[in-house]
Amino acid sequence: MHLKFTSTFFTLFLALLATNINFAQNGEIEIVGTVIEQSGGxxxxxxxxxxxxxxxxxxxxxxxxxxxxxFSLKTDAQNYFIEISFIGFEKKRFDNLVPANGRIDMGQVKLNQDAQQLSEVVVEGEVSRTQFKLDKRVFNVGKDISSTGASALEVLNNVPSVNVNIEGQISLRGSQGVQVLINGKPSILTGEGGNALGTITSDMIERVEVITNPSAKYDAEGTSGIINIVIKKEEREGFNGSISLNTGSPDNHSFGLSLNRRTERFNLFSQLGAGYRELPNDVENINRNLVDGTSIASVGEEFRNEEFYNIILGTDYYINENNVLTLSGNFAYEIEDQPSQTKFEARDAANQLVSEWERTETTEATNPKYQYELQYKSDFKDHEDHDLLFSALGNFFGKDQSSDFEDVTISGNDQDAVQRTRTEFKEAEYTFKLDYTRPFSEEWTMEAGGQYVMNDVSNDYEVEDLISGLYVPDTNLTNVFEYDQKVFALYGTGAYEGEKWGIKAGVRMEQTNLNTLLKNTNEENDQNYSNLFPSAHTSYKFTDKVSMQAGYSRRVYRPDLWDLNPFFNIRNNFNIRQGNPDLQPEFTDSYEVTSIFILEKASLNASVYHRYTTDVIESINTLEDEVNISKPENIGTNKATGVEFNAKYSPLKWFTATTDLNYNRFVREGGLDTLNFDFNADRWSAKLMTKVKMPADIDFEATGNYQSSYETVQGKTSDNLFLDLGARRKILKGKGVVSLGVRDVFASRVQESEITQDTFSTYSRRQRGRFITFGFSYGFGKGEAMEYSGRRR
Structure with missing residues (x-):
């Protein structure tokens, strides 16, 4: 009896135990724990x-x-494992975990950094490559060695189709009518003759978009197209950052810090930068009067030394998964010092020295720059590309500059003189933009929107001469120039993009109101005009490796402040440039056909293009009292037809070559007063970049550039050949990078031009010389290498 009871009790106990186990297995289990770094905790x-x-x-x-x-999560799984991972760390897997009371507490899970994975991330992130889209080419900026630690201007010089000359002037396929944008919008950093772009370093740039035939969605400004520089805004989850240090010769020292903090609702980002750089320039000029045989020659060294500070602060606020509000601000402050010494010689018809003197300049300037933006983006739930974007952008740039000039006679006729100039410059620009994108299906998309841009400028310029111990204003060179331009635009586009064929067409309407005023003399110029700017693009994909694109757009170049302002800098008072307030805008019709080939170890594309421009703006030189005066004028039409070839070839894992060739033939027709400027000419350029992976984890790069000589409306510009070298090595498990760059290795990048007319000739030569840079950068945060941009929202 007792044995039977015991047996029955034991059987019931086992049944209850099995039931409890089964209940636990079929019920919900909670898993909790904390993930930390092995090193540092x-x-x-x-x-x-x-x-x-x-x-x-x-x-x-x-x-x-x-x-x-x-972390905390729940599961009702019965036969499971747990895996914990994060980019840059080794994965950890846990099997056969036993719950206690329906709960698994994993405690602290320590992750080790994965050096191999970090290295792979760096390699993946460092490749610069070009992508082709329906209406633009996208150059993803990796860690090109020759660009490491460089400015945005030097990065642009490595982009296919783009050239930047020694003066910082940007050209696209040989034409300087380019609109440069930052993050798709006008910026104070692109409006000062290109110099301010030097405050943007390559580490800050994510990609460069080259749009040779922009669609109607884009601003119609820029006759040869648009270059859009997209700045990185780190969105890696958690806390991340990077630091960079650069030094060089001539003096080129900078420090940069980027910090990013990402939470579920906020993305806080900031960039800090400070530095000092010297930009020496050897200059030579000769003005010859062919009527009386006299000449004025000058040779000297000019400097543009800058101490600069930048700060960018901003935040993204994720209202919900479909709505984001962004507020950001940028402040830059530059302190300029521009010392120069120029030696002059005046000679008579027999080439005998008449006078010799030296001109010394001392210039100081401060340049505050502000930019702030409010942006709202709404993504509709029905489609990931269905969105509405509104932005309000404000820019301010100021310059407070004073210059002292002293001429001291060395021999011959007395040339002693003292002058001083004062400049107070203020510019404010406001841009309001609304863009709406609506996909009707996977193939059909509509875009529509509007833009309003207000640009208000005041330039107070004064020249004074020291006469009998007193400074007397030169009324012929002193005035206040005011510039007020407003542009209102509306656009609409429609696009179809199938598996093989795509087409996009649209039209943009722009209304321009421009007013300029010379306050002292009350000279006023008003221009009001409306224009339509149609665009059309198509592409056809023959195979996965062969496709073609074609495009058309109409563009405009509106004379800017520096084209219109008749006053100038008298650094060299025998070679001056002045604006023309009567300039009219120039218009361009642009056509292009491009073929794209993707091969196993190579990719290449070839383009044929044609541009027809009316009311072409050219700088026309005249000689008055031995002074060479350059002034922009509308002089007629230009027809340019060209071919372009880009290729990338990687026959070996350790070797890559990239080439960029461009040739165009142009036909000029026009004149000014009694001068005839009809002529035909051609020009071409070539660029070759080679990358070699060497032992000891060293990367080496060489970039050669050649730009042919070409005829201008009055003379000729010489050819240009120069070489850049760079080397780089990853350290600290791939999170740090040291780099060495040499730009213009042989100091051969020289800008020479000569103008020959019936009554005069001029010769100009400028050279910057060799630049050597050394840089170090380090990325910190959740173990990600600095080159890796991270996951995007």
Whole structure:
């Protein structure tokens, strides 16, 4: 009896135990823990915690860690494993975990950095490559060695189709009518003759978009197209940052710090920068009067020394998963010092020295720059590309400059003189933009929007001469120039993009109101005009490796402040440039056909293009009292037809070559007063870049550039050949990079031009010389290498 009872009790106990076990297995289990770094013990935010099925090895459920590294999730799985991972760290997998009271507490899970994975991320992120889209080419800026630590101007010089000359002037396929944007919008950093672009370093640039035939969605400004520089805005989850230090000769020293903090609702980003650089320039000029045989020659060294400070602060606020509000601000401050010494010689008809003197300049200037933006983006739930974007952008640039000039006679006729100039410059620009994109299906998309741009400028310029111990204003050179331009635009486009064929067409209407005023003399110029700017693009994909594109757009170049302002800098008072307030805008019709080939170890594309421009603006030189005066004028039409070839070839894992060839033939027709400027000419350029991976984890790069000589409306510009070299090595498990660059290795980048007319000739030569740079950069945060841009929202 007792044995039977015991047996019955034991059987009931086993049944209850089995029931309890089965209940636990079929019930919900809570899994908790904290993920930290093995070295340092810092919490790892946004690490992935995956619960997977052992049989299928596929994920069942998962979550990500919070800012403090903690996580919590629930599962009712029975046969499972847990895997914890984060980019740049070794994965950890846990099997056969036993719950206690329906809960698994994993405690602290320590992740080790994965050096191999970090290296792979760096390699993936460092490749600069070109992507082709329906209406533009996208050059993704990696870590090109010759660009490391360089400015945006030097990065642009490595972009296919783009050239930047020694003066910082940007040209696209040989034409300087280019509109440069930053993040798709006008910026104070692109409006000062290109110099301010030097405050943007290559580490800050994510990609460069080259748009040779922009669609109607884009601003119609820029006769040869648009270059859009897209700045990185780190969105890696958690806390991330990078630091860079650069030094060089001539003096070129800078420090940069980028910080980013990402939470579920906020993305806080900031960039800080400071530096000092010297830009020496050897200059030579000769003015010859062919009527009486006299000449004025000058040779000297000019400097543009800059101390600069930048700060960018901004935040993205994710209202919800479909709406984002962004507020950002940028402040830059430059302190300029421009010393120069120029030696002059005046000679008579027999080439005998008549007078010799030296002109010394001392210039100081401060340049405050502000930019602020409010942007709202709404993504509609029905389609990922259905969105509405509104932005309000404000820019301000100021310059407070004073210059002192002293001429001291060395021999011959007395040339002693003292002058001083004062400049107070203020510019404010406001841009309001609304863009709406609506996909009707996977193939059909509509775009519509509007833009309003207000540009208000005041330039107070004064020249004074020291006479009998007193400074007396030169009324012929002193005035206040005011410039007020407003442009209102509306656009609409429609696009179809199928599996093989795509087409996009649209039209843009722009209304321009321009007013300029010379206050002292009350000379006023008003221009009001409306224009339509149609565009059309098409592409056809023959195979995955062969496709073609064709495009047309109409563009405008509106004379800017520096084209219109009749006053000038008298640094060299025998070679001056002045504006023309009567200039009219020039218009261009642009056509292009491009073929694209993707091969196993190479990619190449060839383009044929044609541009027809009316009311062409050219600088026309005249000689008055031995002074060479350059002034922009509308002089007629220009027809340019060209071919372009770009190729990239990687026959070996350690070797890559990239080439860029461009040739165009142009026909000029026009004149000014009694001068005839009809002529035909051609020009071409070539660029070859080679990259070699060497032992000891060293990367080496060489970039050669050649720009042919070409005829101008009055003379000729010489050819140009120069070479850049660079070397780089990754250190500190791939999170740090040291680099060495030499630009213009042989100091052969010389800008020479000569003008020959019936009554006079001029010769000009400018050279910057060799630049050597050394840089170090380091990325910190959740173990990601600096070159890796991270996951995007």
């Amino acid at each position: 810092q919490p790892v935010a946004f690490a992935t915690v995956l619960v997977g099925d052992k049989n299928t090895q596929k994920g069942i459920t998962g979550t990500t860690t919070l800012d403090d590294g903690t």
